[in-house]
Amino acid sequence: MMKAKTGKERIRALGAMSGTSLDGVDAAVVETDGEAIFGFGESDYRAYDREERKVLAAALGKWAGPEVDAATEVVARAHEAVLSRFEDVALVGFHGQTLAHEPRGRGTLQVGDGQALAERLGVPVVWDFRSADVEMGGEGAPLAPFFHFACARWIGAEKPVCFLNLGGVANITWVDPRVASPEVEGALLAFDTGPANAPLNDLLRARRGLDFDEDGKIAREGTVENGALELFLAEPYFARMPPKSLDRNDFAEMVGLVGELSDADAAATLTAMCAAGVAAGMAHCPEPPERVLVTGGGRHNPVLMEMLRVSLDCPVMAVEEVGLDGDMLEAQAFAYLAVRVARGMATSCPGTTGVRALVGGGTVSRPS
Numbered sequence: 066m067m068k069a070k071t072g073k074e075r076i077r078a079l080g081a082m083s084g085t086s087l088d089g090v091d092a093a094v095v096e097t098d099g100e101a102i103f104g105f106g107e108s109d110y111r112a113y114d115r116e117e118r119k120v121l122a123a124a125l126g127k128w129a130g131p132e133v134d135a136a137t138e139v140v141a142r143a144h145e146a147v148l149s150r151f152e153d154v155a156l157v158g159f160h161g162q163t164l165a166h167e168p169r170g171r172g173t174l175q176v177g178d179g180q181a182l183a184e185r186l187g188v189p190v191v192w193d194f195r196s197a198d199v200e201m202g203g204e205g206a207p208l209a210p211f212f213h214f215a216c217a218r219w220i221g222a223e224k225p226v227c228f229l230n231l232g233g234v235a236n237i238t239w240v241d242p243r244v245a246s247p248e249v250e251g252a253l254l255a256f257d258t259g260p261a262n263a264p265l266n267d268l269l270r271a272r273r274g275l276d277f278d279e280d281g282k283i284a285r286e287g288t289v290e291n292g293a294l295e296l297f298l299a300e301p302y303f304a305r306m307p308p309k310s311l312d313r314n315d316f317a318e319m320v321g322l323v324g325e326l327s328d329a330d331a332a333a334t335l336t337a338m339c340a341a342g343v344a345a346g347m348a349h350c351p352e353p354p355e356r357v358l359v360t361g362g363g364r365h366n367p368v369l370m371e372m373l374r375v376s377l378d379c380p381v382m383a384v385e386e387v388g389l390d391g392d393m394l395e396a397q398a399f400a401y402l403a404v405r406v407a408r409g410m411a412t413s414c415p416g417t418t419g420v421r422a423l424v425g426g427g428t429v430s431r432p433s
Contacts, residue, residue, distance in 0.1 A: 077095075
């Protein structure tokens, strides 16, 4: 694996991510100087139980009030539980839980108190990663692209590659590893392509009490409703030039489009919508990627992966095939970004969020 020499001290940082799928908290260690990756450490996971997921779901789209307060307590409890299991870390990157995201309106809201977490863990905590980017006119998302650039270097990529994250929302990062650094124009393009797991998970919870379509079994039994798929692709979002981002519930009407379908046909159609959104997004890439590396829970759905392979003109594979951990990549990203914030380095740029200039988002809270 390629390891750059930068001269900066390496830091063993711990990152945590609670995504829009509302499944739980991922936590992982990265050894980095904020530029190169020198190694990946241990990882852990703390699932939300069914009641906690209900509390979080009730707070989605809200900016304040008792539902947000209840969600904040769940987030604090879950993060403290998993992060306290780690030892010998110098810094923590704490993303929190996104409840509302409206970059052209009220801003962005990730609940969680980094100062309180720093006191409990006894180490500095970097948090509130997105607000500065939004205040500077950016989308505030996605934030993993700078880490994806480091990953492309770490795996030894020599041509452009795409990282595709299939969480609640799907997003891609086009990376050109031939460029000197992620801040340089042309190194990165990143944006949300559309919904991924969230609408399907929501539908299956409502209809069957299931958290997700395990192994794509339900979708495999169904038939895609092409009329609903065409209506989905007619949404103005897909014609917008990137960078661009979505809130988890921006495509909530998707469930309505499949409301009259059987469970299997609805699952097949929602899965096809995710793949179609990705395919539409790939048209915005400056240069066709050599391969698409898939991370996030969606990569475990063989039906979705098959649809992507049919839709895209390049190899599509899980990131494990290049030695990365698709379950922990987002948590690792916030460990990496925490080091960049602590060192005053940029975490987003015009090509990743549409922000007007390089931004180093995040607040550093230290235990008293």
